[in-house]
Amino acid sequence: MKRVNGIYEENLKALFEKKLIKNNYNFNKIPFILFGAGNLGLRTLTGLKKIGIKPVAFGDNDEKKMDTSINGIEVFSKEKIMSKYGDNILIVLTIWKGSTGKEKRVSTLIKGLQEFGFKHVVDITKLYNDYPDTFLPYYCIGNPENVYSSEDKILECYKLFDDVISKKQYYEQVKWRISHDNWEEFVDVDYNTYFQRDLYELNENDIIYDCGAFDGDTIRALLHKKLCFKKIISFEPDKNNFDKLKKFVEKQESYIQKKIQMFEYAVGNKEEILLFDATGDADSKVSNNGDSKVKSITIDNFAKENPQNIPTIIKMDIEGFEREALLGSEIIIKQQKPILAICVYHKQSDLWEIPLLINKISDGYKFYLRHHVGDCWDTVLYAIPKERRKIKEKQVCVK
Structure with missing residues (x-):
């Protein structure tokens, strides 16, 4: 086991010893297709227009979009692309979704286009990395140069992880942030999020702070699995999402409703x-370009004002605002050491900055990394106090 751990550390160090050679695809000189006429395709087209580059067409598998036009760019099936432009046309895949299922993975989609006959198929990072000022950052896709400049922090963070699974996933994620050439490592990773029984067990005394409650998806998962908990405190600033959350909770049995508070x-x-x-x-998030205003609180102040509801578990999926929220939780983390389940995929550097921040606040944690949805979506850091890092016999709580 020690040798396995050492291999990932050696491989990680090797990433920084020799910079990978950047491939420039000359998108401003050769014709190319954007394959995927959804949100990412539209975002990419908007950026290309700003720098004066125009794709020859969109490609898509949705029959409803065939032979339509999006912002002046025609949408074709792959059959029509082949007949019109031939097999040498460059295909840029503009599909990258946080969806479960192998068939929706980037590596699967690229392989499918290659098997269809296209000789040159690349993922979206090849275009984005050529024009970082226009397209980056985009979620955890960032300029690879920023990874190289964070070498010391990245190597320091690696030492925090407690098991081989975490060390391997951390290495693969760092490598992906540099080269984006290991998509195949993120195919078989559809697991249940936040409540990992191989890491910790919930109990009837747990008070869960659900930060980024969305429409109640985390609560839904808890109820579906019949997991134990005492109370859930949900925070959701988007009014439409909050209304969905309320409607969901109001449909639950009365004893469940009594265990949930929403803010x-x-x-x-x-x-x-x-x-x-x-x-x-x-995708709702805090943004300097936001079209609405919301009230922000700190977990420390909220817990101080609600001493009967001190969290034992804090989950955060708040679209890149996790670091700020953790800074507003320092007292609780220091004094109470709640289990932390924190998303680290919204920003490139969250993968190492957030573990290092938590470890700086308190040295009483063991750290684990789990990747719950393919292609680097839904990557969660688990910081677990040493006394909670144990597995009990399976429990089923109904009330």
């Missing part, structure tokens, strides 16, 4: 009013 707040590092991009879906 239409964001969580951050101070109490203030923030600009917010309220999309009414899972």
